[in-house]
Amino acid sequence: MSAVPLTDRGRRTRDALVSAARGVFEERGYDATRMADIAEAAGVSYGTVYTWFPTKDAVLMAVVDGVVNGLYDSLRTPEHTDPIERIERANRSYLDAYRANARLLEVVEQAATTDREFRAVLAGLRKTHVDRVAATFRRLQADGLARTDLDAHVAAAALCAMVEGFARHWFGRGETHDEDVAVATLTALWAGALGLEN
Secondary structure: OOOOOOOHHHHHHHHHHHHHHHHHHHHHOOOOOOHHHHHHHHOOOHHHHHHHOOOHHHHHHHHHHHHHHHHHHHOOOOOOOOHHHHHHHHHHHHHHHHHHHHHHHHHHHHHHOOOHHHHHHHHHHHHHHHHHHHHHHHHHHHOOOOOOOOOHHHHHHHHHHHHHHHHHHHHHOOOOOOHHHHHHHHHHHHHHHHOOOO
16 A cells, blocks of 8 residues: 555655656566665655655556556447457557556566566456457357357457467567557457458
8 A cells, every 4th residue: 555645745746756666667677676766766765755655566556556547448449330340449459558568567467476466457457358358259149240159258368368468479579560460460360260251
C-alpha cells in the first residue's frame, strides 16, 4: 500500500515519483532498481520516496496501476459486423498497447517470479483477454460463423497466448518489423483456426 495524497502538492510529488520510477524500472529492471535510484530520478530526497511508498514493490505496483486501465482498454474492440475485421482491429490494438508497455511488462514479469501480487496482475490481464475473446467466439459459433467443434475458451486461450507470446518476442528483442504484415498474419491465423471466411 502507498500513502494517499491529500493535497495538490502531495499528488504532484507522488505522480512525479511514479513517473520517475517507471523510467528507472524500465532502464534498470526490477532487481537492480533501488529506492535511492527512484529518489534521484525524481529529484527528491531518499526519505520522500518512503513518505509515499514503503517498499520498492509498492512503487512498482503504483506504476502498474497507472497503465493497467489502458491495457484493459486495449482489449476492447468496437462491434463490427465483419468478424475478421474485428479480429484485425483487436490484434492491432493489442500490439500497439504491448509495444507502448513492453519493457514495463518485462519488469512486472521479473517481479512476478517472486511476488504473487504481480503474478495476479498478469493473470488478471490474461484472464480478461481470454474471457472477452471466448465470449466473442461463442457468439460467432451461435451465429454459425465459426467452427463449433472447438471449445471457445480453450481456443481463446490458445490464440491469445499466441498473440501475447508473439508480442513478447517481437518487442522484447528491439527488432523493427512491418506491423501491418504482423497484424495481417496474426489475423489470418486466427481466422483460419476458427474457420472464418472472408
